[in-house]
Amino acid sequence: MSWLIVGTVPRADFRLAWGPYTVQERAMEVLGANVSVARGTPALMATAFVAARALGIDPPEALIIGDTGSGEGSRALYKYLVENLERIRHAGVTFHYLMPDVVWHNKILWGLEELAERPLLVADAGFMYAAKMSGYADHYDLFTPDAGEMAFLADEVAPHPFYTRGFLLQEESMIPELIDAAFASANAARHLLVKGQTDYVVDGGRIVSRLSEPDTPAMEPIGGTGDTLTGLVTALLASGMDMTKACRTAALANRYLGVLANPTPAFGVAELLPFLPEALDLAMRDAETSL
Amino acid sequence: MNWLRGLLSRKAPPVRGLSEKGMLLYPSTGEVIRAEEALRQSGLEVAVKGPPPDLRQGCDMVVEFSLVQEMRVREVLAERNLQPLRVAVAQDHLLEPVSLFQSKELGSYLMVRAANMKITVDRRDRRIVNVSGGGCPDVPYLADMLVGQTLDAAPEPRSLGQTLCGYALQLAFDEARRQCRG
Numbered sequence: 163m164s165w166l167i168v169g170t171v172p173r174a175d176f177r178l179a180w181g182p183y184t185v186q187e188r189a190m191e192v193l194g195a196n197v198s199v200a201r202g203t204p205a206l207m208a209t210a211f212v213a214a215r216a217l218g219i220d221p222p223e224a225l226i227i228g229d230t231g232s233g234e235g236s237r238a239l240y241k242y243l244v245e246n247l248e249r250i251r252h253a254g255v256t257f258h259y260l261m262p263d264v265v266w267h268n269k270i271l272w273g274l275e276e277l278a279e280r281p282l283l284v285a286d287a288g289f290m291y292a293a294k295m296s297g298y299a300d301h302y303d304l305f306t307p308d309a310g311e312m313a314f315l316a317d318e319v320a321p322h323p324f325y326t327r328g329f330l331l332q333e334e335s336m337i338p339e340l341i342d343a344a345f346a347s348a349n350a351a352r353h354l355l356v357k358g359q360t361d362y363v364v365d366g367g368r369i370v371s372r373l374s375e376p377d378t379p380a381m382e383p384i385g386g387t388g389d390t391l392t393g394l395v396t397a398l399l400a401s402g403m404d405m406t407k408a409c410r411t412a413a414l415a416n417r418y419l420g421v422l423a424n425p426t427p428a429f430g431v432a433e434l435l436p437f438l439p440e441a442l443d444l445a446m447r448d449a450e451t452s453l
Numbered sequence: 454m455n456w457l458r459g460l461l462s463r464k465a466p467p468v469r470g471l472s473e474k475g476m477l478l479y480p481s482t483g484e485v486i487r488a489e490e491a492l493r494q495s496g497l498e499v500a501v502k503g504p505p506p507d508l509r510q511g512c513d514m515v516v517e518f519s520l521v522q523e524m525r526v527r528e529v530l531a532e533r534n535l536q537p538l539r540v541a542v543a544q545d546h547l548l549e550p551v552s553l554f555q556s557k558e559l560g561s562y563l564m565v566r567a568a569n570m571k572i573t574v575d576r577r578d579r580r581i582v583n584v585s586g587g588g589c590p591d592v593p594y595l596a597d598m599l600v601g602q603t604l605d606a607a608p609e610p611r612s613l614g615q616t617l618c619g620y621a622l623q624l625a626f627d628e629a630r631r632q633c634r635g
Contacts (some may be wrong), residue, residue, distance in 0.1 A: 172594035201585070202593030231591020231615035232483065259590050261616070287588030308586070310569045321513065323569035323588075324617040325503040382557075383564045383573035385585035385596050427562040427573050428582035 165222035165400040166250060166281075167210060168243065168289075169203030169258035170235055176228030178235075178242055180249070183224050185211040188432040192224055198432075201386030203258045205431040206286075209393025209438065210256075210400075213415075216439040217401045223252070233261035236288075240266035247273040254282035254303075256396045257289035258389075262322070267292040271301060282399060285351070286392045294349050295321050302351035304405065306392045309334045309358040315350055316343035334359055338369060353405050357391050361413040363406055371410045378420030386431035391416045394442070407449060415445035475523060477516040477530075477537040478504070483615030485514050486623075488535045490611060495529045497522055501620065502543075514617060517543055554628045563632060567624035568617075572599075574629050579604045581629075587618035595622055604630050 176195065183192040185208045190197045199208040207224050214221040225243065229235030240263065247270075255274070267289070274280060284304040285293045293299050294315055307315055313336075314323040337356055344350040345367035354364035363371035381387050394415050398408035418441035423434045479485050485501065492499045500517045516537075518526050523540065530536055555566040562582065564573040570592070573583040580603050584596035591614050599607045610623040 170590040170593075172590070172597055200593065201596055202590075204593075229590040230594040231589065231613075231619060233481070233590070233615075236590060259588060259593065261590055262588075288590060289588075291588055308569075310566075310586070311588070314569075321503060322617045324514075324621050326568070379559060383559065383562065383571060383583045383585055385583050385593075385600075387585070427559050427564065428575065430583075 164220060164252045165210070165396060166225060166252040166255045167203065167207055167222050167258065167396065168225045168239070168255060168260070169206065169287075170229035170239070170260055171197050171204055171226055172202060172230055173197075173228040174230050174235075176226070176235075178225075178227040178239060180225040181223055182221065183207060183211065184221075185435075192226060197226075199435070201389060201431060202287075203389070205386035205389035206256070206258055206393040206396070208431070208435060209390040210396045212435055212438045213394050213397035213442055214400060216442050217397060219397070219401050222256075222396060222400060229261065231261075233263070236261035237263065237266065240270060244269045244273055247277065250274065250277060250281060251279075252281050254284060254396075254399055256284040256286070256392065257293075258392065259287045260289045260292070262288045262292040262295065264292055264296045267296050268298070271296070271298055275301065283351075284392070284396060284399070286388070291322055293351075297348075299350055300348045300352065304353045304355065304395070304399075304409070305351040306355045306357065306388070306395065308388055309337060309356065312337055312340045312344070312354075312356050316340035316347075318347040318349060337362055341367065341369065353409065355391070355395060355409040355413060357388055357413070357416075361417075363409040363413065365406050370406050371413075373410070373413050373417065376417050376421045378417070378425070380425045380427050380429070381416075381420040383427040384425060384429050384431065384434075387416065387434075390419065390431060390434065390438075411442075411445050411449040414448055415442045418442075418444045473520055474517050474543040475520040475526075476502070476504070476541050476543040477518065477526070478539040478541065479515075479537055481615065482514055482617060482620070484535060485516055486611050486614065486620060487533070488530060488537070489516050491529055491533045491535055492516065492518065492526060495525075497526060497529065514620070515543075554625070556628075556632065563629065565625045565629045565632065567628060568621035570618055570621040570625050572622065572625045572629050574604060574633055576633060579633050581607055584622065587621070589616035589618040591616050591619045592622070595619055599626075604633055
C-alpha cells in the first residue's frame with residue numbers, strides 16, 4: 163500500500179514538493195531539498211519513514227510546502243492539490259500541520275470523495291481543526307487529537323481549541339464523556355486515537371482500547387511526540403493493518419519509545435528516533451498477544 | 454454526561470439593549486495580534502475573542518474594544534497603518550478565549566500550558582527547552598525560534614506568531630515568565 167503525507171515545514175523559503183523522501187539521523191531529503199527533523203510534519207514524516215522501514219514496506223510520499231504561519235504556503239498547497247487530485251492513487255492520506263481553512267478543506271474533501279478509489283483519510287493538527295469546523299468530520303477515517311483537542315471536538319461551537327469552553331484543563335479525566343459528545347454532534351472521525359495520560363482507541367463512538375502504561379512523564383513536554391504517534395499509525399495503516407489494531411499498536415509503540423529513550427523534558431524528537439524500531443517491535447508483539 | 458451537555462448547551466442571558474463593545478475585523482490573525490499590541494501599548498483596554506459564526510473562516514480572531522473609544526482606537530491603528538477591514542458592533546456572540554493556565558513541575562523543569570499550547574522551561578537557567586501542542590503552521594516555526602533561548606532573550610511569540618496557536622503560546626510564555634522570575 164502507498165501513503166501520502168500532506169503538511170508544512172517551518173521555513174518560508176521551502177518550495178512545494180511532492181514525492182518520496184529519505185531520512186538520515188536528524189535530517190530529511192525531499193526531492194533534493196533538506197529539512198531538519200524537529201517537530202510538526204517533518205517529525206511525522208521521519209517517524210513514518212523509520213517505521214515503514216522497520217515494517218519492511220515502502221515509505222510514504224510527502225506533499226509539503228514551507229509555511230511559517232502566514233497561511234500562504236498552506237493555501238498554495240491546497241490549490242495545487244485541488245488541481246492535481248488525479249495524482250492521488252494512494253491507499254491513504256494523512257493531513258497534518260496546515261492553516262485551517264474551511265473553503266479549501268471542503269474543495270479537497272469533495273475532490274477526494276469523487277475519486278474512483280477513495281483513500282483512507284487521517285487528519286491531525288490544523289487540518290483536523292478545519293475538518294471539524296467544516297461539519298464533515300465524520301467523513302474521515304481517523305483523527306488523532308490530544309486531550310485538549312478532544313475537548314474542542316466535543317464543543318460543537320468552538321472553531322479552534324483556543325475557544326473551547328468550560329471544561330478545558332480538566333479534560334483528561336473527562337475523555338469518555340467528550341468522546342460521546344463529539345460523536346453525538348458528528349464532530350468526530352469514524353475512529354479516534356486520543357493521546358494523553360491514557361490513550362483511547364475509539365471505533366464508531368465506542369472505546370475499544372485504553373492504554374496507560376508504560377508511562378514516561380517526560381514525554382509530555384517534548385514537542386513532536388504527538389507527531390510521532392500520528393507517524394506511527396500512518397506507517398501501520400500503510401502496512402495494511404486494521405484500523406483499531408494500528409491505533410493500539412501505535413499508541414503502545416509511542417509509549418515504549420519513552421521507556422527506551424528515557425528522555426528528559428529537554429529532549430527533541432530526533433533523539434527519540436533511534437529507539438523507534440525496537441519500540442515498534444515490542445508494541446507489535448504486545449498487540450499480538452493482547453488482541 | 455448530563456452536566457456536560459448542560460455546559461455545552463448553556464445559554465447566555467438574553468441580550469438587553471445594545472452592546473457597548475465593538476469588534477475590529479482583519480484579513481489575518483497576524484494583523485489582529487499586531488493591532489491588539491498597538492492598542493494595548495496606547496493604554497486602551499482591548500481583548501482578543503473569537504468571531505461570530507457567520508464571520509468565521511479558519512484560524513480567526515477579532516479585537517474587542519469599548520465602542521466609546523472608537524475614535525481613539527481608529528487613530529492609533531491609522532498611525533500604525535493597521536486599519537481594520539471592518540469595525541462592527543459586537544453583541545453577545547463573541548467567544549471567550551481560554552484564560553486558564555495549567556502548570557506541571559517535572560524535576561527542575563516547569564511546563565506551562567495555555568489552551569492547546571505548552572512551553573517548558575528549565576528553572577535552573579530559565580532556558581526554554583521545549584514547545585509542544587498546537588496545530589497551526591507557525592507552531593514548529595515558533596518552537597525553532599524559542600527553544601534554546603532564555604525567557605529574557607527569547608523573542609515574544611506575538612512578534613513572530615500569526616495564528617491562534619501562536620497567540621496561545623504567548624499566553625503560556627507570559628505565564629512561564631511570571632512563574633520563573635529571576
